Amino acid sequence: MxxxxxxxxxxxxxxxxxxxxxxxxxxxxxxxxxxxxxxxxxxxxxxxxxxxxxxxxxxxxxxxxxxxxxxxxxxxxxxxxxxxxxxxxxxxxxxxxxxxxxxxxxxxxxxxxxxxxxxxxxxxxxxxxAPEVGAKLIGSFTGGGAISPPEESGEAARLDGPALLARFPTLTAREAEVLGEIARGRSNPEIAQQFFVSVATVKTHVNSLFAKLGVQSRAQAIALAVGSRSADA
Missing domain, CATH: 3.40.50.2300 (Response regulator)
Known part of the structure; x- marks a missing residue:
């Protein structure tokens, strides 16, 4: 068809x-x-x-x-x-x-x-x-300039579950962790592997945090977190 x-x-x-x-x-x-x-x-x-x-x-x-x-x-x-x-x-x-x-x-x-x-x-x-756009979003978390992996940056703590939970208190602890992984550019299967859960479970967390944050896409979720980070800086 x-x-x-x-x-x-x-x-x-x-x-x-x-x-x-x-x-x-x-x-x-x-x-x-x-x-x-x-x-x-x-x-x-x-x-x-x-x-x-x-x-x-x-x-x-x-x-x-x-x-x-x-x-x-x-x-x-x-x-x-x-x-x-x-x-x-x-x-x-x-x-x-x-x-x-x-x-x-x-x-x-x-x-x-x-x-x-x-x-x-x-x-x-x-x-x-676009690749350069994704890199800039992640760069906003890692301090800008040349993009380095978040795990190697002193700003990586801003992507950790507790830090994100403090900024978005309506989330659960696991949802905040999932948001951090989304911000690192990781897919649902990669997040599932990270937390030793099923992809379906990750999807449930993603849908829930989207609803709580009032966003409709991963890009919007990242942008919201970037905006929050800028406001806190």
Whole structure:
């Protein structure tokens, strides 16, 4: 049976960029571009009118920036996914987009295959981050600069269960530990192996901590923790 078509809305204030993205996306057999927006307000309006599966969202746009537009789009629909595609990969841009609810974050130097994979991933409910974006998120925990493994950093204690539990007291001790492992970039099977439990048990903890933190994705959970860390610093 053929896969369902992924309906995409492209939002970017530069016409030449929009044209290029539309051309690339329309070459994909499972993607249909249903609309184009030249600013954040138009993106919000068209998302409501066209009900896309994915909004490909630039961050720096006139009228309403991409993070604010993302928040409004997601407040109006629980079925759409936002994939940020931007020139910017600074900490503030990443955190603002993920806190707003973006399910993915790519930079504009991504290749066609990477863009196609990201659109399909967010449409299916997965989180996808460009490698440099994931590294910056982890770097926010480890003190920034060159990324070193959290276990080797003096900042690693901020990812420990007790430290996270102190910042997020609604979590259980195990949920705080799982959040720390998520922040280290570990998958559910890796976390299960770490704690000698089943993957199903880890999924239960993840779903519970998502509900308590009011987030919908691993990226949002990491971004929330990064924001909390910055506030505490």
């Amino acid at each position: 053929a896969s369902p078509t992924i309906r995409v809305l492209v939002a970017d204030d530069q016409a030449i960029v929009r044209d290029g993205l539309v051309t690339v996306l329309e070459l994909l057999p499972d993607v249909e571009v249903v609309g184009e927006a030249a600013d954040g307000l138009e993106a919000v309006r068209l998302a409501g009118e066209l009900a896309p599966d994915v909004v490909l969202m630039d961050l720096r746009m006139p009228g309403l920036d991409g993070a604010a537009a993302t928040e409004r789009v997601l407040a109006a629909s629980s079925t759409v996914a936002v994939l940020v595609l931007t020139t910017y990969a600074d900490d503030a841009s990443i955190v603002s987009a993920l806190k707003a609810g973006a399910r993915g974050y790519l930079t504009k130097d991504a290749g066609r295959a990477e863009l196609a994979a990201a659109v399909r991933a967010v449409a299916s409910g997965q989180t996808t981050l």
